[in-house]
Amino acid sequence: MIKVAILHSTLRKEEKLISGAARGRGIPIRLIDIRQTILAPGSPALECDVALERSVSTVKGFYAAAAFEARGIPVVNPSATARICGDKFLTSLRLQEAGVPVPRFLMVFDREQARAAVETLGGFPVVVKPPQGSWGRLLARINDQDALDAVLEHKQVLGTPPQKAFYIQEYMEKPGYDIRAFMAGDEVLCAIARESDHWITNTALG
Amino acid sequence: MALEIRENPPSGICPVCEARVPAPSDIEESEILHCPDCETMLVVDSVSAGRIELSEAPELEEDWGE
Numbered sequence: 031m032i033k034v035a036i037l038h039s040t041l042r043k044e045e046k047l048i049s050g051a052a053r054g055r056g057i058p059i060r061l062i063d064i065r066q067t068i069l070a071p072g073s074p075a076l077e078c079d080v081a082l083e084r085s086v087s088t089v090k091g092f093y094a095a096a097a098f099e100a101r102g103i104p105v106v107n108p109s110a111t112a113r114i115c116g117d118k119f120l121t122s123l124r125l126q127e128a129g130v131p132v133p134r135f136l137m138v139f140d141r142e143q144a145r146a147a148v149e150t151l152g153g154f155p156v157v158v159k160p161p162q163g164s165w166g167r168l169l170a171r172i173n174d175q176d177a178l179d180a181v182l183e184h185k186q187v188l189g190t191p192p193q194k195a196f197y198i199q200e201y202m203e204k205p206g207y208d209i210r211a212f213m214a215g216d217e218v219l220c221a222i223a224r225e226s227d228h229w230i231t232n233t234a235l236g
Numbered sequence: 237m238a239l240e241i242r243e244n245p246p247s248g249i250c251p252v253c254e255a256r257v258p259a260p261s262d263i264e265e266s267e268i269l270h271c272p273d274c275e276t277m278l279v280v281d282s283v284s285a286g287r288i289e290l291s292e293a294p295e296l297e298e299d300w301g302e
Contacts, residue, residue, distance in 0.1 A: 040279070040293070041266040050262075063266050088299040116301075164301020 035060040035078035037094045037105075039085040048082065064090050069097035081105045088116045088162070119161045119197050134200040137161070141182045147198050148178065155201040158182070162192050166232030171201060207231065248288035252276045259288050268293055 034057055038045050041061070052059045060078055064085055067075050081098045083105050085091030095109040107115075114120045122135045138147050148156055158170045158181055172178045185193045208231045211221035224231040246259045248269075255273035259280070263269075267280045269290065277293040 038266065040268060041264055042268070046262070046264070046267070061264060061266075086300045087297060088301055090299075162299070164299075 031056070031058055032079040033058045033060065033077075035062050035081040035098075037062050037064050037081050037083045037085055037091065037098070039063065039065050039087050039090060042084075042086070045084050048084070064094040067094070069094060071097070071100060076101050076103070078103060083107060083112065088112070088164070092116065117161050118159055119195070133202050136198055138196050138198065139194065141179060141186070144178060144182055144196055144198065145175070147196075148172075148175075151198065151200045154178075157199045157201050159197050159199065160189075160193055161195050161197045165234035166230045168193075169230055171229055201229075204229075204231070244286060246283060246286045246288050248278075248280070248290040250274060250276060250278065251291055257288075257290060263288060 034052060036045055036049055036059060038061060041063075045061070049059045049061060062075070062081075065087075069076070076098055078098075081095070081103055083091050083095045085094060092109055092112045095105040095107075095112055098105050099109055114124055119135070119137050122132050125132050134151050136147050136150060138144050148154060154175075155171050155173045156178075158172055158178075160168050170177075170181045172181060182196060185196065206227070207223045207225040209221055209223050210233075212219045222233070224233060245261055246263055248257050248259065249255070250257050250271040250273065253271060253274040253276070255271055257269055257271050257278065259267075259269060263280060263283055265280050265283055269278045269280065270276070271278060278290045279293040281289040281291050283289075
């Protein structure tokens with residue numbers, strides 16, 4: 031019988047549902063809290079036939095996936111996928127490469143470049159985002175040059191190194207909601223309309 | 237009349253207010269519970285013989301996401 035490991039940090043309802051469904055089918059499940067696991071090459075703690083990477087922590091989950099892959103264990107999702115999906119610029123590049131329409135975007139590394147970038151995107155407003163991050167954190171709609179200068183100065187002075195890569199998108203108006211759809215291949219599994227008067231519509235923000 | 241024996245569900249003690257915190261029978265380590273009295277978010281450190289050890293859940297970290 032194939033042995034499945036669930037790599038997790040905080041154990042959420044989703045992980046409980048997955049493990050419960052597996053056990054209901056008689057599939058051996060190991061719950062591995064990666065925060066308490068030494069990710070050493072060859073460690074017996076990393077033994078299983080396949081691993082589901084379910085950590086809430088993007089960084090910890092990425093390294094845990096890489097550690098299991100180094101032992102020849104397939105991980106869902108693999109670290110290469112996590113690396114792309116965990117970075118907005120890399121994701122945008124891959125989507126564009128695949129022919130998926132995306133808002134115009136670019137990346138710059140200083141404020142003078144950012145001023146020129148705004149012209150490239152058609153002028154204000156634009157949206158500045160950290161390349162890495164989730165749940166709608168640290169997004170900024172920039173309406174004018176003063177705001178652009180202030181936000182980027184704060185990022186340059188106070189930010190961690192990833193914050194000093196300025197991912198900028200054109201601003202897109204929405205009709206009071208946006209749609210998040212989950213797909214597997216060409217099939218839409220489910221979708222949610224997220225309503226908000228605010229320009230940010232992340233579920234985590236209500 | 238048959239005697240029905242019921243096991244008490246697992247429980248622990250809130251580290252903040254010392255209230256009893258009940259848990260579902262399938263509670264696992266690393267799960268999150270809320271104290272029914274002070275509503276502190278707690279994490280299960282261990283489960284053993286019907287008792288759960290609890291500590292305050294970690295704060296949201298910068299790289300958390302889904």
